[in-house]
Amino acid sequence: MATLQRIRRHDALERTGHWIHLGNMILLFLSGLQIHFATLNIFGSMNNARLVHFVDMYVFFFIGVFHVYQFFATGKWLTSGPTPGNLRSTGPSIRYYLFLSDHKPQAGKYSGLQIVTYLLLFAISVVMAVIGFGLYWPVRLSWVVSAFGGLMPLRQVHYVLAWVFMVFTGVHLYLVLTQPLKYTRAMATGSYWRRAQDGTTHRFPDRRRRVSP
Numbered sequence: 001m002a003t004l005q006r007i008r009r010h011d012a013l014e015r016t017g018h019w020i021h022l023g024n025m026i027l028l029f030l031s032g033l034q035i036h037f038a039t040l041n042i043f044g045s046m047n048n049a050r051l052v053h054f055v056d057m058y059v060f061f062f063i064g065v066f067h068v069y070q071f072f073a074t075g076k077w078l079t080s081g082p083t084p085g086n087l088r089s090t091g092p093s094i095r096y097y098l099f100l101s102d103h104k105p106q107a108g109k110y111s112g113l114q115i116v117t118y119l120l121l122f123a124i125s126v127v128m129a130v131i132g133f134g135l136y137w138p139v140r141l142s143w144v145v146s147a148f149g150g151l152m153p154l155r156q157v158h159y160v161l162a163w164v165f166m167v168f169t170g171v172h173l174y175l176v177l178t179q180p181l182k183y184t185r186a187m188a189t190g191s192y193w194r195r196a197q198d199g200t201t202h203r204f205p206d207r208r209r210r211v212s213p
């Protein structure tokens with residue numbers, strides 16, 4: 001008879017971190033928008049918007065530091081780190097998502113394209129934090145200000161990168177929601193079920209067993 005395997009995909013740290021990060025990004029983006037468009041009143045006053053931004057920029061920073069720690073301390077780099085093997089599938093994945101090929105490359109936990117994108121997102125987050133702290137401490141971090149040619153260009157780059165985060169979020173949302181919904185649910189519950197690879201074609205199980213990924 002058919003057997004379902006429970007595939008554990010995201011541990012509690014990963015899930016909690018992801019959803020805190022999402023909430024924090026929404027607050028950072030909205031407060032940033034109000035700082036940019038002073039007439040856009042989202043948080044009641046400019047002081048409130050700046051307070052929200054200043055609190056959440058530290059949350060953003062600590063989520064990033066914690067993520068690096070977690071990546072190495074929990075062995076996440078073994079399943080989600082770049083390797084020549086998983087990076088090879090990046091080109092074929094791009095072709096698949098651009099509808100240029102019907103072949104979706106097999107991947108481990110994440111495809112090469114996901115790994116490259118998440119790494120790029122991390123790099124952009126570091127740049128965003130450096131620029132943001134440059135705006136916050138323009139004297140102490142005067143080298144950041146001069147590297148970008150002054151405070152105004154620094155603000156402009158920070159603003160443009162805010163939209164890069166929004167583009168990432170839009171594409172990310174599109175890609176996760178066009179996959180089977182069980183993968184999105186797994187970001188909330190931690191796991192999903194799949195039919196055991198034992199050649200069976202039955203739809204539902206009469207017994208369930210847990211399998212580590």
Ligand code: HEM
Pocket residue numbers: 025028029031032033035036050053057058060061128129130131132133135136155156158159161162163165166
């Ligand atoms: C550690 C990360 C960050 C730091 C340290 C930081 C810091 C700052 C600071 C100091 C300002 C200027 C506030 C003022 O003039 O009153 C600012 C503005 C802004 N921030 Fe951030 N920020 C960070 C992350 C983000 C993120 C992730 C986003 C959006 C996704 C964002 C969007 C904005 C926007 C849109 C502005 C307005 C820029 C403008 O004036 O045109 N920030 N940020």
Ligand code: HEM
Pocket residue numbers: 009014018021022025080109110118121165168169172173176183184185187
């Ligand atoms: C808008 C709502 C969002 C939804 C529904 C969502 C959903 C998901 C899902 C389902 C995954 C797992 C993908 C997989 O297992 O293949 C994931 C992973 C990820 N998402 Fe999101 N996401 C959202 C927003 C964001 C935002 C705003 C960011 C950052 C700017 C983000 C960054 C990431 C990262 C870095 C991963 C990899 C997770 C890890 O290994 O720690 N997501 N997301």
